Amino acid sequence: MKNCEEFRGLLTKNLNDADIILTGIPLDKNASIGKGASLAPSHIRELSIMVPALSMDGYLIENVKLFDNGDILDEDFKVIQDKIFDIYKKNKFNVFLGGDHSISIASERAFIDYAKKLNKIPVVIHFDAHPDICDIYEDNLYSHACPNKRSLDYGLKDENLTIIGARGFELQEVEFLKKHPKIDVFKTSDVLKLKTDALVEYIVNKYSSDKYLIHISYDIDINDPSYAPGTGTPEPFGIDNLTVIEIICNLVRYLNCISLDLVEVSPKLDINDITSYLAIKGLYEIFYYLSKKKNGMD
Numbered sequence: 001m002k003n004c005e006e007f008r009g010l011l012t013k014n015l016n017d018a019d020i021i022l023t024g025i026p027l028d029k030n031a032s033i034g035k036g037a038s039l040a041p042s043h044i045r046e047l048s049i050m051v052p053a054l055s056m057d058g059y060l061i062e063n064v065k066l067f068d069n070g071d072i073l074d075e076d077f078k079v080i081q082d083k084i085f086d087i088y089k090k091n092k093f094n095v096f097l098g099g100d101h102s103i104s105i106a107s108e109r110a111f112i113d114y115a116k117k118l119n120k121i122p123v124v125i126h127f128d129a130h131p132d133i134c135d136i137y138e139d140n141l142y143s144h145a146c147p148n149k150r151s152l153d154y155g156l157k158d159e160n161l162t163i164i165g166a167r168g169f170e171l172q173e174v175e176f177l178k179k180h181p182k183i184d185v186f187k188t189s190d191v192l193k194l195k196t197d198a199l200v201e202y203i204v205n206k207y208s209s210d211k212y213l214i215h216i217s218y219d220i221d222i223n224d225p226s227y228a229p230g231t232g233t234p235e236p237f238g239i240d241n242l243t244v245i246e247i248i249c250n251l252v253r254y255l256n257c258i259s260l261d262l263v264e265v266s267p268k269l270d271i272n273d274i275t276s277y278l279a280i281k282g283l284y285e286i287f288y289y290l291s292k293k294k295n296g297m298d
């Protein structure tokens with residue numbers, strides 16, 4: 001019999017039983033070039049029917065359950081933010097599936113408020129070919145090129161923002177980052193020089209204290225366009241799939257990480273669903289690490 005359940009063995013219909021909540025935010029009106037990221041949440045759910053709940057090494061993803069919270073269809077950032085804040089209050093690991101990167105403006109504001117409510121210091125680790133730290137882009141304060149600047153404006157401290165994989169800068173971003181040296185930027189060339197272990201060790205040491213709460217923002221365009229062609233702003237000279245997922249998984253595992261945005265997957269621009277499958281297999285790898293963390297395994 002054909003298995004036709006989304007997220008196959010991972011899904012629970014009962015939020016209280018869930019370890020992970022997945023919420024789609026199919027908004028792509030703030031993307032500057034290629035659109036189509038609004039199709040990602042429904043497309044990724046559809047493809048998940050084909051993917052068994054196993055890690056890339058063949059380990060069963062057990063003891064973690066996923067609750068599919070559906071999509072937030074509002075376009076007003078304050079409304080999205082308020083809805084996300086309510087989801088954070090469920091005290092689960094949250095996945096927010098974009099949409100373009102502007103959705104992180106809402107998710108990170110909610111995250112910053114939630115961290116403060118818990119008396120924790122919010123930390124954002126931004127995986128992206130682009131620093132997304134423009135003050136304003138194409139006359140749009142809410143452009144997908146602006147989420148890091150909006151989060152800093154909202155109270156995130158420079159020293160609690162780390163950018164990984166940058167290789168496509170706007171001039172205003174280079175000038176801003178020069179004036180804000182406490183923002184750690186690991187360009188793609190730095191990631192290649194440092195190697196995974198040294199980079200993970202540095203970030204884990206920096207944010208390992210209990211006082212921090214971590215959010216990861218993952219723009220699929222950090223992966224080289226040859227691995228992830230289905231994205232609106234493809235950026236050459238990128239990072240390979242295994243390196244990206246290994247860094248993310250280890251940070252999820254060793255830090256007090258409570259949420260992840262996965263953005264800029266555009267099924268419309270994709271070839272043979274390469275990028276959508278990368279997104280879903282990446283999520284499953286992260287879920288596997290969450291299960292290892294829950295089970296206290298090394």
Ligand SMILES: [Mn+2]
Pocket residue numbers: 101128129130219221222233264
């Ligand atoms: Mn990007």
